[in-house]
Amino acid sequence: xxxxxxxxxxxxxxxxxxxxxxxxxxxxxxxxxxxxxxxxxxxxxxxxxxxxxxxxxxxxxxxxxxxxxxxxxxxxxxxxxxxxxxxxxxxxxxxxxxxxxxxxxxxxxxxxxxxxxxxxxxxxxxxxxxxxxxxxxxxxxxxxxxxxxxxxxxxxxxxxxxxxxxxxxxxxxxxxxxxxxxxxxxxxxxxxxxxxxxxxxxxxxxxxxxxxxxxxxxxxxxxx
Amino acid sequence: xxxxxxxxxxxxxxxxxxxxxxxxxxxxxxxxxxxxxxxxxxxxxxxxxxxxxxxxxxxxxxxxxx
Numbered sequence: 001x002x003x004x005x006x007x008x009x010x011x012x013x014x015x016x017x018x019x020x021x022x023x024x025x026x027x028x029x030x031x032x033x034x035x036x037x038x039x040x041x042x043x044x045x046x047x048x049x050x051x052x053x054x055x056x057x058x059x060x061x062x063x064x065x066x067x068x069x070x071x072x073x074x075x076x077x078x079x080x081x082x083x084x085x086x087x088x089x090x091x092x093x094x095x096x097x098x099x100x101x102x103x104x105x106x107x108x109x110x111x112x113x114x115x116x117x118x119x120x121x122x123x124x125x126x127x128x129x130x131x132x133x134x135x136x137x138x139x140x141x142x143x144x145x146x147x148x149x150x151x152x153x154x155x156x157x158x159x160x161x162x163x164x165x166x167x168x169x170x171x172x173x174x175x176x177x178x179x180x181x182x183x184x185x186x187x188x189x190x191x192x193x194x195x196x197x198x199x200x201x202x203x204x205x206x207x208x209x210x211x212x213x214x215x216x217x218x219x220x221x222x223x224x
Numbered sequence: 225x226x227x228x229x230x231x232x233x234x235x236x237x238x239x240x241x242x243x244x245x246x247x248x249x250x251x252x253x254x255x256x257x258x259x260x261x262x263x264x265x266x267x268x269x270x271x272x273x274x275x276x277x278x279x280x281x282x283x284x285x286x287x288x289x290x
Contacts, residue, residue, distance in 0.1 A: 033231050034233045094236055094240070199248070209260055
């Protein structure tokens with residue numbers, strides 16, 4: 001029931017955010033309508049960071065307790081985070097072509113984000129293919145190590161010379177944008193955060209069902 | 225809504241995002257339903273009454289003589 005409510009809430013919030021992006025927000029100066037990509041590119045990036053923070057916490061909890069619930073949460077969050085990071089890379093490339101004149105640049109922010117994507121792909125591969133019962137433990141170690149790339153991605157603008165614009169809002173923002181931009185960005189952030197929670201919850205339910213089924217058959221859970 | 229000459233980039237980014245998210249939601253739905261179907265099918269098969277060897281042999285021989 002709670003999962004279904006999350007699904008409906010994410011659908012409604014995404015619909016409202018879409019309306020805001022196309023009908024309320026104006027073009028961003030110097031970027032035209034390509035600048036509106038920021039309204040879903042940035043919230044997806046923040047949610048990818050949130051997803052990887054959850055993987056980090058769940059991995060530590062799993063190594064301390066060996067409770068499979070933490071392993072399931074970590075795996076679910078890593079998968080959803082990887083989907084969001086994939087979309088961040090794609091939408092960033094589509095934004096970059098009209099603004100920078102190229103789809104891709106080996107800029108520190110983009111390169112560290114691509115490394116982040118590969119690290120969580122590695123996490124899921126280790127989790128799926130390593131022999132049980134070591135798979136979850138190996139994956140938990142990868143989940144902890146990979147998280148150290150998240151602050152590097154965030155700080156890349158400040159540590160190295162970067163083409164990528166600095167954060168639009170937050171403590172490191174260089175100038176505060178207009179209230180309309182902040183309002184729509186926040187709306188979109190809330191919508192994507194609810195969607196993230198919905199996806200993770202469904203993914204954890206799948207893991208639980210498959211684990212129960214495997215237990216019923218007297219086998220180790222798939223990929224465990 | 226009047227879009228400028230950058231509109232194709234905005235619309236393609238939005239379209240790809242929507243398509244990937246919907247595809248992922250459908251993938252999750254199909255896995256969830258598959259897991260539950262297997263689980264309930266297994267429950268039904270374990271709950272069904274079992275036919276013993278003697279019953280099977282007697283039904284294979286046809287009706288018994290009075």
